Amino acid sequence: MPAPLLHFWGGCLVTPGNRRLMLRLRNRSQFQAVMASAPVAKTEHFALHRAPLSRANARSQDGRALFPVVDQAWVGVVQPKRCAKRAVTRNTLRRQIYAVAADLGENLPADAWVVRLKAPFSRQQFISSTSVALKQAAREELGQLFSRGLERLQQKDQAGREADTGGAAHVA
DSSP: OOOOOOEEETTEEEOTTOOEEEEEOOSHHHHHHHHTSOOSEEOSSEEEEEEEHHHHOOBOTTSOBSOSOOSSEEEEEEOOTTTOOSHHHHHHHHHHHHHHHHHHGGGSOSEEEEEEEOSOOOTTTOOSTTOHHHHHHHHHHHHHHHHHHHHHHHHHHHHHHHHHTTTOOOOO
């Protein structure tokens, strides 16, 4: 049976049944709220920032919540021009970032996430900005980035649960 088709509509990824999987960060205050925290994971070219929606959901200057939907993941991309000078490269990387986040689907917790490009890809190694090799390399690295970030999140949750129980070992 083929996988359901996914498409973007109104800034969010939806399934054919109109179930939202992911929302996109849209304004500066949303990005600032997420990037105020240290990166949860890094790879050679990317850094992943995360903010729980409960903590990041402050009010904007006009009094509205920064993240009005709290049961969905919010994903944003930051790509400085110094790391990807050509727009076609930035667009290709942005599409790969959103595609990897969409592939995670339900496995991506309902938090605010920002993927930041921190180093350029070698133009000698990846001559074409839309080459299959660049797309594959970016997807592999992004997969590692998200798996490291989710792994760290699970470790934090487990440490928090152990602290709540007083660190006592469970005896059966």
